[in-house]
Amino acid sequence: MSSPIAKKTKNSLEKVVIKSHQKLSHNNRIDYLSNLFIEVLDELDLAEIALLDIGCGDMSIAENLMQHRANIKATCLDTYPLPEAYANDPKWEKYVSFDGRKIPFEDKQFDLAILCDVLHHDFEYAAVILKEACRVAKYVIIKDHFEYGMVSRQTLRLMDFIGNWGYGVSVPDRYFSKKSYQDLLDTQEGVEEVQQICPIPLYEHNFLFNLICPGKLQYISILKNN
């Protein structure tokens, strides 16, 4: 991710990691995932879409989606308080900060919530966050990672380090396996998984990245709250 509000001061190593990440992967990742989300949204065929992007980071995905589709109105949620300097910035008007547990909105207030690479950053509370997402939205799209053993776990940790550490976002110890993700879904009463997409060849544009981080490490899961 690439959020200006995540961490105010960055040391030189953090700046180098951030620069490398932006050059190698960030923009491509945002474009790829936004296009994928648009395809999913088109299939859901909703008229007006009130969207909640939970763990929005720099809000690039929500903004991309609004640029692609005029019927989307996004609210963005993350755990960082908004710095004073952004208080009057129109770009950040749609941003709301919360405690990472209780989403400050009414039941079913949104048509859709997105949790894009968020749940693995708060693994212990994934069921709580997901329950909250399902409470406030009719549909929830989750984008996350699958690990298949030690090698893929360490690969994902390395990718997370490059993508997030520089911004002060913690690098997780582990990720969902297919089984532990299913276990998580089983904790969500009245919620149905309508589609799961895996693999997602997010890094197919870069031979080396694709080799290190193949598509089977990425998935999207679309949930419907019945």
Ligand SMILES: C[S@@+](CC[C@H](N)C(=O)[O-])C[C@H]1O[C@@H](n2cnc3c(N)ncnc32)[C@H](O)[C@@H]1O
């Ligand atoms: C890898 S970044 C993803 C940012 C953005 N969703 C994207 O895909 O570009 C993970 C984000 O999740 C946020 N996050 C972590 N735990 C969270 C929680 N419990 N509730 C909401 N956001 C959380 C972090 O602050 C960070 O912005």
